[in-house]
Every structure is written in structure tokens, then in C-alpha cells.
Amino acid sequence: MNNGFNPYDPVRARLIDIIDESPNIKTFRLEPEREFSFKTGEFIQLTLDGIGESPFTPSSSPYVNDRLDVTIMKAGYVTEKIHQLKGGEILGIRGPFGRGYPVEKFYGKEVIILGGGCGLAPIRSLLFELLEQKEKYKKVTLCYGSKTPTDCIYKPMFCDLNKVENFQCYRSVDVADDTWDGHVGVVTTLLDQINFRLENAVVVVCGPPVMMKFGTLKLLQIGFDPKDIYLSMEKNMSCGYGKCGHCMLGDTLVCKDGPVYTYDEVKNYDHIW
Amino acid sequence: MLTINKEIRELKFFMEFDEKYQHSLFELGEIKEFAVKEIIIKETQELHDLFVILEGHATLGITVPDKGRINVGTIYPGQIISWSALFKPYISTAVVTADVPTRAMAFNAKKIQAWMEREPEFGYRLMRFISETLSQRLHDTRFQLVNIVTI
Amino acid sequence: MNTGHLLSRERWEEAVEGLIRDYKIYAPVNLWGHMDYERINPENVKQIVYNFPRPITPLKTFFLPVKQNVSQSTVNEKMVILGVPSCDLQALHLLDAIYLDEKLPDTVYKKRRENTILIGSDCHQTLDSCHCTTYGINPYPESNIDILLNLIGDKIILEAHTEKGQDLVNNILSLVKSSAVEENTRQEILAAREKTKAELFNRNKNLPDYMTTGKLIRETNGTIWKKYAEDCVSCGACAASCPTCSCFLLIDRPGFEKIRNLDTCQYPGFERVAAGEDPLKPLSQRFKNRYMCKYVWKPVRYDAVACTGCGRCIDACIGRINKNELIVELMDKVTV
Numbered sequence: 032m033n034n035g036f037n038p039y040d041p042v043r044a045r046l047i048d049i050i051d052e053s054p055n056i057k058t059f060r061l062e063p064e065r066e067f068s069f070k071t072g073e074f075i076q077l078t079l080d081g082i083g084e085s086p087f088t089p090s091s092s093p094y095v096n097d098r099l100d101v102t103i104m105k106a107g108y109v110t111e112k113i114h115q116l117k118g119g120e121i122l123g124i125r126g127p128f129g130r131g132y133p134v135e136k137f138y139g140k141e142v143i144i145l146g147g148g149c150g151l152a153p154i155r156s157l158l159f160e161l162l163e164q165k166e167k168y169k170k171v172t173l174c175y176g177s178k179t180p181t182d183c184i185y186k187p188m189f190c191d192l193n194k195v196e197n198f199q200c201y202r203s204v205d206v207a208d209d210t211w212d213g214h215v216g217v218v219t220t221l222l223d224q225i226n227f228r229l230e231n232a233v234v235v236v237c238g239p240p241v242m243m244k245f246g247t248l249k250l251l252q253i254g255f256d257p258k259d260i261y262l263s264m265e266k267n268m269s270c271g272y273g274k275c276g277h278c279m280l281g282d283t284l285v286c287k288d289g290p291v292y293t294y295d296e297v298k299n300y301d302h303i304w
Numbered sequence: 305m306l307t308i309n310k311e312i313r314e315l316k317f318f319m320e321f322d323e324k325y326q327h328s329l330f331e332l333g334e335i336k337e338f339a340v341k342e343i344i345i346k347e348t349q350e351l352h353d354l355f356v357i358l359e360g361h362a363t364l365g366i367t368v369p370d371k372g373r374i375n376v377g378t379i380y381p382g383q384i385i386s387w388s389a390l391f392k393p394y395i396s397t398a399v400v401t402a403d404v405p406t407r408a409m410a411f412n413a414k415k416i417q418a419w420m421e422r423e424p425e426f427g428y429r430l431m432r433f434i435s436e437t438l439s440q441r442l443h444d445t446r447f448q449l450v451n452i453v454t455i
Numbered sequence: 456m457n458t459g460h461l462l463s464r465e466r467w468e469e470a471v472e473g474l475i476r477d478y479k480i481y482a483p484v485n486l487w488g489h490m491d492y493e494r495i496n497p498e499n500v501k502q503i504v505y506n507f508p509r510p511i512t513p514l515k516t517f518f519l520p521v522k523q524n525v526s527q528s529t530v531n532e533k534m535v536i537l538g539v540p541s542c543d544l545q546a547l548h549l550l551d552a553i554y555l556d557e558k559l560p561d562t563v564y565k566k567r568r569e570n571t572i573l574i575g576s577d578c579h580q581t582l583d584s585c586h587c588t589t590y591g592i593n594p595y596p597e598s599n600i601d602i603l604l605n606l607i608g609d610k611i612i613l614e615a616h617t618e619k620g621q622d623l624v625n626n627i628l629s630l631v632k633s634s635a636v637e638e639n640t641r642q643e644i645l646a647a648r649e650k651t652k653a654e655l656f657n658r659n660k661n662l663p664d665y666m667t668t669g670k671l672i673r674e675t676n677g678t679i680w681k682k683y684a685e686d687c688v689s690c691g692a693c694a695a696s697c698p699t700c701s702c703f704l705l706i707d708r709p710g711f712e713k714i715r716n717l718d719t720c721q722y723p724g725f726e727r728v729a730a731g732e733d734p735l736k737p738l739s740q741r742f743k744n745r746y747m748c749k750y751v752w753k754p755v756r757y758d759a760v761a762c763t764g765c766g767r768c769i770d771a772c773i774g775r776i777n778k779n780e781l782i783v784e785l786m787d788k789v790t791v
Contacts (some may be wrong), residue, residue, distance in 0.1 A: 033773060036562070037525070037526065037562055037563075038561070038562070039525040039526055039528055039563075039713040039715075039748060040711070041711050041715075043711070062438070078707060079707075080707070080709060080710070080711055081707055081708060081709035081710070083707050084705060084707055084713075085729065087683060098727070104729075106729040106730045106731075107729035107730070107731075108549070109729075110729060111571075123711045141530070166675065178365065178370075178451070203378075205451060206374055206375060206448075206450055207374075207375045208372065208374070209372075209375070211372060211375070213377060213401055214378045215363055215364075215365075215377055215378045215445045216376070216377040216444060216594060217442060217444050217448050217451070218379055220377065220378070220444055221381075221449065223380070223440075224380055227491040238730055239730065240730075241447070241450050241451050241454055242447075242451070245443070245446070245447035245450070247445070251445065252443075257365055265728050265732075266726065266728065267445075267725070267726050267727060269535050269703070269705050269727050270703070270705060272559045273553070273556065274553055274561050274701075274703070274720070275561070275702055275703045275705070276701065276702030276703070276718075276720070276748075277702065277704070277725065277726065279368040279748065279752060281752055282752040282753070282756040283756070284756075293530075301734075302740075304735035
């Protein structure tokens with residue numbers, strides 16, 4: 032693995048398509064110059080040449096390795112620049128890094144997914160993974176919340192998923208005007224509407240820190256075991272493979288031991304959200 | 305006397321009570337039906353009934369000057385609305401509209417209050433349900449508040 | 456190995472001059488009253504200071520320069536670093552655990568480590584802030600060296616500890632005359648070791664050991680951090696001078712090049728994420744973070760000490776924050 036391999040050297044990838052998802056979220060479709068495979072939930076470092084690098088979890092299927100979707104919210108300097116891209120540009124990807132979703136632990140169980148905002152990006156990849164071997168899971172329930180109806184991403188995906196046996200999707204928006212006739216309320220209120228057997232269910236939570244915090248509190252209140260709550264932790268990863276120290280979370284490194292942790296693994300650290 | 309099917313009996317609200325109280329509740333309750341977009345509770349009106357949604361769902365909103373109505377929550381079967389009918393000053397805090405044809409059971413608030421005083425066990429069970437509801441709504445509201453202030 | 460060779464200082468200096476052709480040699484030299492590593496050339500070879508405690512610059516900077524292009528796989532020249540103190544050698548346990556992780560080693564660091572011959576030396580003196588013995592480290596090299604070198608009187612004693620070291624010793628012996636090490640010289644080395652050790656031990660008697668320090672830091676509440684952080688200006692000198700602080704940030708250059716810049720959690724924004732959340736935003740949190748990292752988290756994760764008691768951070772602090780005073784205050788609070 033070390034012969035000539037430099038972990039700091041990105042694989043070049045061409046930007047072949049840009050999909051507008053919401054006013055500040057776009058999906059960027061990349062075609063790497065060589066095969067690039069990843070497991071669902073692992074992350075990559077995306078380089079905008081000469082500008083900077085940011086960590087993202089791909090939102091596409093882990094079963095596709097000749098192209099890669101990265102869904103990006105305009106949030107800082109690098110993402111702002113990425114949003115200005117027109118298509119055709121060459122970007123760099125390093126990775127994949129980290130520990131993704133341990134799907135084999137979900138076999139035979141009900142998988143409840145709680146997603147918020149741009150946190151649906153890694154979840155879309157996870158859903159592709161779950162769909163690929165859907166007979167292995169008892170039931171998959173997606174609860175997704177966005178701030179307003181226009182902030183909802185991957186809109187077509189919800190209809191498609193609801194057609195799949197044992198897959199159910201619920202959407203909510205924090206606030207809405209009268210043109211929205213769906214569920215209103217923070218995403219955690221969806222949990223009151225769905226049926227599941229607590230003792231045979233696992234929950235995957237991914238979203239902005241505020242949502243992760245309140246989501247986890249609600250799940251604990253419902254009675255979930257901290258070991259059955261899977262969280263995606265966000266940190267300012269730089270190197271991506273455990274050297275640079277930017278993503279230390281107590282004695283763990285988010286880029287190596289995460290980004291997916293169970294709540295049980297992180298509950299005793301300060302400032303997790 | 306209403307026909308109370310199993311589905312109604314198993315709603316979260318009624319599950320809180322044993323058969324004896326369930327029976328009395330059904331005797332006291334009055335079924336009300338609401339059409340799509342029909343207002344169940346007006347904002348800042350004096351309340352006389354406590355509602356339990358039986359079927360359908362309703363949206364809870366608040367009218368804001370210059371912005372119109374902002375919807376902040378959806379209420380489903382087994383959940384209560386108009387809990388303010390039991391507490392001073394008995395004025396509603398939000399507007400609630402049926403999203404789909406919705407059935408609810410209405411309980412006269414004065415009678416419920418008297419019952420609670422008379423039978424503390426019933427009172428305790430109802431208060432526990434209301435507290436849980438309020439604690440949940442407080443939790444959700446905090447989540448929403450933090451969401452807004454961190455934008 | 457370990458039989459030892461004795462050379463006169465003059466012969467040794469000749470040998471060093473002879474090695475300059477093949478190696479970049481660095482050794483501690485007295486620079487305006489400060490001891491620091493200098494590139495050795497025939498002009499300054501006589502100014503090398505032997506058996507002195509840690510130089511100003513920590514050893515890590517030879518393997519993790521402050522700024523380095525990590526995209527280019529340039530072949531490093533061979534390096535010899537002379538007079539490395541025990542504390543800095545001990546720090547390599549942690550750096551190696553991070554950077555030479557078997558699954559995904561840092562190739563740039565690895566190459567530098569492989570191309571470097573480390574010549575360690577016993578400390579025959581101590582500095583006020585030296586406290587290696589507090590953390591179970593002896594003031595003489597016991598690991599991570601290729602060669603051990605000591606100056607006793609006007610004699611240099613060389614002892615190879617690795618094959619790489621043996622090759623260099625053989626090379627030296629082929630250049631100049633040497634003799635075997637006599638028993639009384641050995642005794643002198645041992646006596647010097649004991650003297651330094653006793654001196655450090657006596658001076659730092661009041662300091663708790665590594666484990667206890669970790670426990671104190673883990674269990675304290677926030678007030679002590681706020682108090683000491685009042686004098687902190689987030690300059691990062693403590694981390695820059697630390698032999699084990701090795702966090703970095705990658706900076707992008709056109710052509711997909713990555714520049715590794717040493718970084719520290721003491722700087723604002725170290726943990727800031729895109730959306731703006733920053734758990735280390737308050738200065739006192741950043742201040743505390745470094746202590747937690749050194750005494751609580753790193754030792755658990757890497758099974759290596761992350762503070763070797765070199766004391767550089769104490770000397771480097773422009774706010775005159777003495778971490779040992781903080782630790783003693785923590786201890787007093789607990790025992791009261």
C-alpha cells in the first residue's frame with residue numbers, strides 16, 4: 032500500500048453534473064479518473080485546486096465506483112467556491128476515510144433513520160446500501176426534517192422509496208405556511224407517529240448538531256439503548272487519516288474511529304454538540 | 305352512547321386510563337367532526353372543551369403580524385389539543401385546523417375539572433398525560449427555538 | 456553492539472568533519488546564550504556542546520517541519536542529529552505511534568525518520584524547568600537512538616544501539632583512531648547519570664506523576680482553566696516548542712499540492728466547522744484542551760506519554776504560565 036502511495040495526493044475527478052437540491056444545497060456528480068470505491072458513511076476530502084479542501088460523505092451508492100455524488104451545503108469559504116462551479120472542472124478527492132455505517136449490525140432489525148437538512152446526504156448513500164440488500168432488514172423507516180418545504184433535498188427520492196416494500200418515508204418541516212399540507216414540527220415529532228419495536232430497532236441520526244442533540248435526547252426518552260443510536264459526528268478534519276489532530280474527540284479521532292459513532296461511545300465526552 | 309371501537313380504545317390518550325375511567329370518559333365525550341381546513345380552535349378564544357383527536361390530523365399554527373399564519377406543529381390521533389381549557393385563563397394559545405376530514409372527542413372542561421377534584425386518581429392520570437404532552441411540546445419548542453437562533 | 460568506543464575529542468571532531476560530505480549533521484551549539492541545533496560545518500564543529508539538556512528547538516521539527524510540501528516525494532538527504540536529549544527521544548514514541556501507524560503511515564514523516572541517524576546523549580546538567588523524571592523518564596537515552604554519545608573529560612564515548620548506528624560507528628572508526636572504553640570511564644558515565652537524576656528528582660519532588668496528573672486534570676472543574684487562561688494570549692509557543700505537539704493543517708496550493716503547516720489547538724478556529732460551530736471558541740476551552748490532550752486523551756489512545764517533562768512550554772510562555780504551578784495548585788485543591 033505504501034509503494035509510491037501518497038495519502039496527500041488527491042485522485043483527480045471531473046465534475047460532470049450539478050443538481051440543484053435547495054436554495055443552498057447542490058449535488059455535484061464527479062467522475063474520478065480511476066475507480067474509487069467507498070463504504071457507506073465513510074468520508075472523502077474534496078479538493079478545489081488551490082482553494083482548499085473539505086470533508087464530505089458521498090451521497091451516492093457505494094455500489095457505484097465510477098462516479099460519485101457529493102451533496103454540499105453552502106456554508107463556508109470552500110463550499111461557497113464549490114457552489115460557483117459550472118461543470119467540467121477537475122477536482123481532487125482523497126480517501127475514503129473513517130468508519131462508516133456498520134450495516135451488518137442492522138441485519139434482521141428495524142432501521143429507523145432520523146435525518147435533518149443536509150444530513151440527508153450520507154443517509155441517501157446508506158439508503159442505497161440498504162436497498163441493495165433490502166431483504167436483510169426487517170423494516171426501514173426514514174424520518175426527514177427540513178426547516179421549510181423548500182429546504183427539503185432529494186424530493187423525488189421520497190416517492191420512490193415509499194413504493195419499496197418495507198421502506199417508509201416521513202417528512203416534516205419546522206415551520207410552514209398554508210401551502211404545505213404535510214407534517215409540521217421538528218423532525219423528532221415524527222417519531223411519535225411511527226410504529227416500531229423498540230427492542231429490535233436501531234436508529235441512525237444525521238443532521239446539523241442542534242438536530243443531533245435534540246434527536247438523541249428524544250430517542251433516549253423513548254427508551255433507546257445508547258448502543259443502538261448511531262450518530263454522524265462533524266469535525267474539522269484536515270488530513271483525514273488520523274495524523275493532523277484536528278478532529279480529536281476525547282481519546283478518539285473522528286476521521287478514524289468515526290465519523291459514525293454510537294451514542295454510547297461518545298456520551299461521556301464534553302462538547303459533542 | 306357512542307360506538308367505541310378497538311382503535312379508539314387503543315389510542316395513546318385512552319390507554320392512560322383503566323376500563324372504569326375509559327367508560328366514564330366515553331360517556332362524557334362528544335364526537336365532533338371537522339372538514340378539511342375547518343378551524344377546530346380559534347386563536348385567543350375562550351375554551352370550553354378538551355379535545356382528543358380520534359381520526360385524521362390537524363395543524364397547529366400561530367398568527368404573526370405581517371406574516372400571516374405560521375404553522376408549527378401537527379397533531380395526530382391520540383394526542384390532545386386545547387389543554388388550555390383546563391387551566392386559567394382558559395384562553396387558546398394557537399389556532400388549530402383540520403388537515404384532512406378529522407374526528408375528535410370533546411370533553412367539557414368544567415366537568416373534567418370537577419371530576420379531577422372528586423377523584424384524584426383520575427386527576428393524576430389525566431395530569432400525567434397532560435404533563436407528558438407539555439413536556440414533549442416544550443422539548444420540541446426548545447429544539448425549534450435553538451434551530452432558529454443558530455441560523 | 457553496546458561495547459563502546461572511546462575517541463579523543465579532537466579525533467572525534469575530525470571524524471565529524473569527515474562525515475559532513477555524506478550527511479547533513481545537526482548538533483547543539485551555543486547561540487547567544489541559547490543552546491540550539493545548528494547545521495555543522497568545519498567552522499563550528501568545535502562549538503558543539505555535549506551532554507547539555509534539551510536545545511531550544513524540539514527534535515520533532517526535523518521530522519515535521521513547521522511548513523512542508525507533502526505532495527512532492529523528494530528524496531531526503533541523510534541526516535545525523537547529534538546530542539539529542541532523552542526527553543525528545545521519548546517524545547518519538549508518541550510521534551511514531553501517530554505517524555508510523557502500520558495501516559496508513561505518513562510517508563513523508565516515515566522517509567525522514569528512516570533517513571535520519573539519531574545520536575542521543577546523557578544530560579549532565581539540568582535546566583530549571585526540566586522535569587523528565589517526574590514522568591518516569593530518565594535523563595539519559597534509553598530508546599529511539601541509533602548511537603549513544605557522551606563526553607567524559609575530553610573523551611568521546613560512542614555506543615551503537617542499532618544496525619544503522621553500528622554502520623555509522625564503523626564508518627567513524629575507519630576514519631579515526633579509537634580505543635576500548637575502560638571500566639572507570641563507564642563508572643564516570645553512571646555516576647553522572649545518577650547525579651543528574653537525583654538533582655531532577657529533588658527539584659521536582661512536589662510534582663505528581665503522569666497518571667496522577669491526568670487524574671487531577673480530568674476531575675477538576677472549570678475554574679482553574681479560566682484563572683490560568685487569563686494570562687494566555689493564544690500565541691501557541693507552548694505547542695510550537697513542545698516535542699510531542701504535532702497537529703497540523705493542510706493548506707492547498709495550485710496543482711493539487713498540499714502544504715503541511717504545523718498547527719495547534721491553542722489557535723482560534725482550530726476545531727471550527729464549516730457551519731461555524733466551534734467547541735474550542737472560548738480561550739479557556741482551548742487552554743484546557745491542551746492539558747486534556749497531553750495528560751488524558753493521548754496516553755489512552757497511543758499508550759505513550761504526551762508530556763516528557765522537557766519544560767520548554769514553561770520557558771516559552773510569554774504570559775509566564777507555568778503548567779507545573781497549575782498542576783500543583785490542582786493537587787493542593789484535592790488534598791485540602
